[in-house]
Every structure is written in structure tokens, then in C-alpha cells.
Amino acid sequence: MRSLFSSLAITALIACSSGPNGVAAQTVDADTVFEVEEVAVFSEPWALAPLPDGRLLVTEKAGRMLLWSEGGEPLEIAGIPQVAYGGQGGLGDVVLHPGYAENGLVYFSYAEPVRDELRGAVVARGRLLLDGEPRLENVEIIWRQSPRIVSPGHFGHRIAFGPDGLLYISSGERMQQDPAQDLSNTLGTVVRLNDDGTTPEDNPFAGRGGVTTQIWSYGHRNPLGLAFAPDGRLWELEHGPAGGDELNLIEAGANYGWPTVSNGGNYDGRPIPGHDTRPEFRAPVISWTPVLAPGNMAFYSGAMFADWEGDILISGLRTDGIVRVDVEGDTAREAARYDLGQRIRAVMPGVDGAIWALGDQRDESRGVLFRLTPAS
Template sequence: MKKIILLLALFSSALQAKTYTSEGQKFTVEKLFTGKDVIWGFDFLSPDEMVFSERDGKFRYLNVKTKATHEIAGAPKVFTDSQGGLLDVYFDSKDNALYLTYSEPVKGGATTSLFKGKLSADKKKIEGAKLFESKAIASGGIHFGSRVVIDKDGFIFMSVGERNKRDRAQDLDTHQGKVLRLTKEGKAPADNPFVGNKSALPEIWSYGHRNPQGLVIDSSGTLWEAEFGPRGGDEVNVIEKGKNYGWPVITYGKEYWGPSIGTTKKEGMQQPLFYWTPSISPSGLMVYEGSAFPKFKGNLFLATLSGSHLHRVVMDENRKMLREEKLLEDLEERFRQVKQGSDGFIYLSTDSGQILRLAPEL
């Protein structure tokens, strides 16, 4: 009798699955995993397999098809106060390596570091070591960043927050408030913009960032970044070599208690491509290039925290915003990361510990 009731409940739930519509495309949302902690980052090992980070330090495997899951041993020890923990995940299929960013406890506080490792054959252990430790040490537990991506030439891009030391985002002798570019050995490439400058750290690719938690490279090789402003002033930028993105000298955000911070424009500092006031808190960033949702092609998607929605931006060929849309507001989730799978479906993680999949309605 209990089995019959359970089957009826599951059948009823399937019948009641909500259909969403955007640009005339109907889609549904499926829960692939439900846990208890913030799922900060994830990436795909294959079309049916992913790995993901839980902010408290756990690293997990998930079979997307069967929904089988297990913890992976061997992840680095993390600093878990406030916003700290195990952060982003990137799988490099060219050398079968996984890259994890995390807040590392060190003398003087904590910093943002990068771990590189490989999975065991049974995918139950990651074996590796710290590849890079950023010079972004500060006390306290906020503004670590961090995302990591690799371009077609094999260079690593890693974002680091300014650790709530805002003026340090403009200083070139620290990694605070920077996007870094590294080799797969964790070194500064010879053509980085500040190599040879004795007053600057050679790993810096761009600077003047607050808390960059969105980073993605599209098929054209363009590096997109999203970062939190303070009270408003959240940004999306296209990151270019050696450029200064302004924080805290220029920003469209304000102090949490009201006054303006600096100005909004200054020569030699980059304007954001888009900005939002009030805040939406963009944590994950994706350029959709799949075929499952043809009318989303070329759109930007942002996983938002305070906004509690999936934010879609439609652009023209000159990257001018044509319109924007808020999706999945009814779920009332803090969306942490968004990525496109090889199936063209859209995958999301949440601060409530869920992994979701958006798929076209059949």
C-alpha cells in the first residue's frame, strides 16, 4: 500500500511540474541533487557526469543520468568563515585535470588559492596539490572571489576579490581585486602585461575589481567577468589585458549607509559593459551557445543571489543591451552558478544545496 501511495505521489508531482516560457520556448526545471550546503561551483567530466564543490569543504561526484552521488576525498583544507570555503571547479579535458579555487587558512588570515589534481579511476579521490597561492592575505572572511577558467591556449584565468580592502584593488603589488593569468604550472606567462614591472606582480591580467564571482570564456575567446558592487553597482565587464576596471575610484554603487563612493567615470578606467542598481548580486556567468534553446543563443545568463533569479541579457552584435529578463523568480532561490552542458541544457546550483537542470519541454 505504501509503495502505491509513493508511486501516486511521484506521478502527481510529475504531472504538476511547472512549465516556464521564454521567447516562446517552453522548458521545465528538474532537481538533480539536493544537499544542505552552498554549492559554489561545478563542472562536467562527461555529458552524464559532474563534480561540484560545497562551500564547507566537501567535493562531490554526481551522475546526472542516474543521480548517483558520492563524496570525493582529497580536496584541500579550506577556511570556512563567512564567505570562505571550497569555491570554484573547472575540468580541463585536455589533460584530464581538475582545478579548484578555495579560501586557504594562512598566517595572517586567509587568501584565495588554486588546487590542481586528478581523479582516481573510481572517481572517489582527487590526488594533487596547491598550484598557486595568491598574495591576497587578509583577516576576515569576505570577498575571496573566485572563479577559474582556461582558454584555448591553455592559460588559466583566476579571479580574486579585494578581501574588503577596497583601495588594494588599485595596487599592483597585491593580487587583491584582480583577474590573474597563469600557466598550468602556476607561473606568470611571459606576455602578461606587468611582467618586468618591479612594482607589480607578474600574474596580474586586469585590476580594479571588487568581488568577481562570474568568469567565463566564450567560443570567440572573449573573457567575460561579473562582480558585486556594494549597494548597487554590480557589473559585467569584458576583460582585456592590463586594463583597470576602476574599483573603488569609479563605481555606480553606493556605501551601504547611503553616500556615493568616488565617481562614476575617470580617464584610464574601464566603464562596465552593464551595471545594476539596485543590486542583483551576480555570482555565476554564462554565455549561451547551445542548440537546445535556439532563441537564447548569444544571451548572457547571470546566477543572482540577492536577486533570487536567473537573469538573462539579450545583446546586439555590438554588445549593447536590447532587453533583459528575470527567470525562475518563483523558486525563491539564491542562484550561485550557471553553466551550459554539452546537451545544451542549462544547469544551476543554489545556496540551498540544489543542482537544477533547465530542459526544453518535450
């Protein structure tokens, strides 16, 4: 099903978005016109990864990974371990190894069941075989969130490979707050690993031993966006509490302040000191109140929307669409919002430059896979 979409018809859902100086940074792009095509429907989809041949890997929260091909029915990929499905837990992110063309390795994250309701995020990898029935072989867990606790949410577990070939994983603070300031665990952190799960010797806390050696940055809440810019720098996007969603430029060893500071407040109305009160913590490049409730983020690269090269695309659960952010070096501003009429869990540019968007199946929103191309 195809339809035309123009940002001229966008409902004005512009929130108060600002950088640490508090200056509003928002515009509406009234010229871009999309053609929106609904190509498939999934059950609670969470993430997608384009394969080099244009097919897609799609994860479903309840524990299925699927191979989608143009004009065909999605095929389930065998070899996915049992996941702890419920709350915010389940099968999560999926990315290809930088050397996928040679080694066929696929990395994926999920909430791992343990015992007595204990859960924790893990990242596993396996070799994808597409001859005959699609399957993953030699699946192995290469990282576990520490500690594993009883909590239904804030797993984070987004995955990104850096230009250094190393693996970066976002780890939520599991709704516990204080562990994000405790370097003896990996809750509320971004971790940096070799592609086999071992720890690089040049990590900022490598000399401290234990899981502390894995930490690249800390003081995060629920980081659901993780992506590298064309210049090689790492950006992270996280849910704030009642307000204060954050876009952060990540630096080695830096502390981003949660829960000591935030540009949002507690859900019970108690205030939290703002970032401007504690300059020792890294302030977000942009914060949003009201929130976006981001699903993920990706840097755009492709010929179809050439003017967007290097811009961030953010999937919005509260904004019912895609938010585009213009990035210039270490600064960023919100450029436009595109209302797709339902919650969007994930957005990703495809190998041909089209934009893929996954609907979040909840309430009136459906688990639809959309393809966005410029209108002819």
C-alpha cells in the same frame, strides 16, 4: 520532481540595468517555457562542472567535492585539502583542464587556512581518478592570492581557461577596497597564468617582478563571474557595493576603477563618483541597481536553446533565478529574467545543452540541483 515554468509567470523583478550611457536595457522574454526538474540536494553547493560523460562535479562550501550521476547518490571525491570554512570562505570553483580527456586534470579554488585567522584564496589542481572510489591524486597548489589577510569575504576565486590554453582567475579585494588600485598585490584583480601556475611572459606587467607579473586587469571589487565568449573575449561579472553590479569586458592591463569610481554607493550612504566622471577607468558594459548579487556567469552553447547560443546566463542570489544577457561583439543588453523561486548560486550549460542550476542554501533557499530543459 518536475514542474513547468513559463516566463509569462515571472514576477516583474526587472531592475534598472544600464550601460555606461545610462540607457535602460531590459526586456522580458514571454515565449520561453522551461521544464524544471529537481534532481539532487546538496549542502551549501557553490559550483559545478559537467564531465564529458554527462556526470557533474559539484563543490560544497564546507569542503566536499562530489561526483553526481543520474539516478545515483552523490559520491565524495577524496583528496580535497582542508579549507577555511566560514563567512564567504570555503571550497569554491571547479573547472576541467582543456585537455581533460587526455590528462584528467581538475582545477579548483578554496579559501586556505593559514594562522591567526589569516586566509587567502588559492587554486589547486589534481588528476581525477574515477576507477573505484573517486579521488584526486597529486594535488598541488599552483596559485595563492597575495597578500593573505584577516577578512571573511570577497575571495572571488572563479576560474576560466581561455582559448589560448591559459588560466584566468578572479581575485576579490577581500573587503579592503584600496588594494584594488595597488599593483603590488593581486587583490581586486584578474590574474593570467600558465596552466602550471607560472607567469606568461607576455602579461601586461610582466617586467615589474613579484606578483605584479600575474595581473591581467585590476580595479575589481568582488568578481564572481568569469567566462570567455565564443569570439574568445573575456567577460567578468562583479558585485558592486550598495548598487552598481558590473558586467565588464576585460582587456589586458585595463583598470576598472574600484574603489575610486562605481555606479553604486557606500553602504553608509556616502556617494562614490560614477564611472562617467573618470573616463580613464573602464566603465562596465552593463551595471545594475538594484543589484543582481550574481553567483556566477556562463556562456550558453547547445542545441536545446539554440536561440540563446552565445548569450550569457547569470545566476542571481537577489533575483532568485537566472538572468539572460544578449551579447553582440563588445555590447550587451539584459534580455530576460527567469524566476526559479529561490537564490541561485551557479548556472552552467551541460554537455547535452540542458541548463544546470544550483540553489544557494540560505534562509528559505535550498541547495537544490535543477535541470532546465525546453517543455515538450
